[in-house]
Amino acid sequence: MRQLTLLLVTLTVLFTSCAKDKKGAEEKHAEMEQHGTPPGWTFTLPKGDAAEGRNLFIKMECYKCHEVKGEKFPQAAASEKGVGSELSQMAAMHPPEFFAESIINPNAVIDPDAKERGYVGPDGKSKMPDYSDLLTVKQVADLAAYLVSLKGAGHAGH
Numbered sequence: 001m002r003q004l005t006l007l008l009v010t011l012t013v014l015f016t017s018c019a020k021d022k023k024g025a026e027e028k029h030a031e032m033e034q035h036g037t038p039p040g041w042t043f044t045l046p047k048g049d050a051a052e053g054r055n056l057f058i059k060m061e062c063y064k065c066h067e068v069k070g071e072k073f074p075q076a077a078a079s080e081k082g083v084g085s086e087l088s089q090m091a092a093m094h095p096p097e098f099f100a101e102s103i104i105n106p107n108a109v110i111d112p113d114a115k116e117r118g119y120v121g122p123d124g125k126s127k128m129p130d131y132s133d134l135l136t137v138k139q140v141a142d143l144a145a146y147l148v149s150l151k152g153a154g155h156a157g158h
């Protein structure tokens with residue numbers, strides 16, 4: 001009789017703890033639905049300062065590989081000039097987040113003609129350096145703001 005009572009107690013304990021686990025999982029599910037990624041969500045950068053971004057473009061020597069029409073940046077090393085694309089043309093076509101991605105994750109989107117244009121090395125990776133260890137988030141936002149501001153250069157839409 002004592003043994004049976006013990007068995008019953010054990011079973012009751014087991015059952016209640018199982019039920020509790022199940023309830024926990026259900027709660028978690030509901031929570032995820034409520035707090036999950038909202039439909040249509042996209043990543044947005046903090047607002048950048050275009051003038052700061054222009055300074056950074058010079059300081060980080062982006063001009064060594066990228067021409068910017070309408071700008072007269074310091075002497076670009078002849079060997080490196082033209083490695084990357086001219087940047088004012090694409091300003092009108094992309095949000096700042098797209099430029100930010102090019103700067104912190106250069107291999108995320110590679111130009112379909114990258115090989116012919118010499119944008120990628122023999123390993124197929126972009127020649128664009130990865131700046132994620134070198135720039136703060138604010139600096140990335142500033143650079144992106146600068147590139148977007150190039151819209152006015154008169155090459156939009158090409």
Ligand code: HEC
Nearest residue numbers: 060062065083084085099102109110111119126127128143
């Ligand atoms: C060593 C050369 C080099 C330097 C320095 C360089 N880039 Fe690039 N960059 C490239 C190449 C090559 C590509 C094109 C590769 C591709 O399409 O993935 C590129 C792509 C980009 C793009 C996307 C343009 C496009 O056509 O898709 C942006 C924006 C950009 N670079 C911004 C910058 C900024 C800002 C800096 C400085 C912080 C910088 N780059 C420094 C070589 C360079």
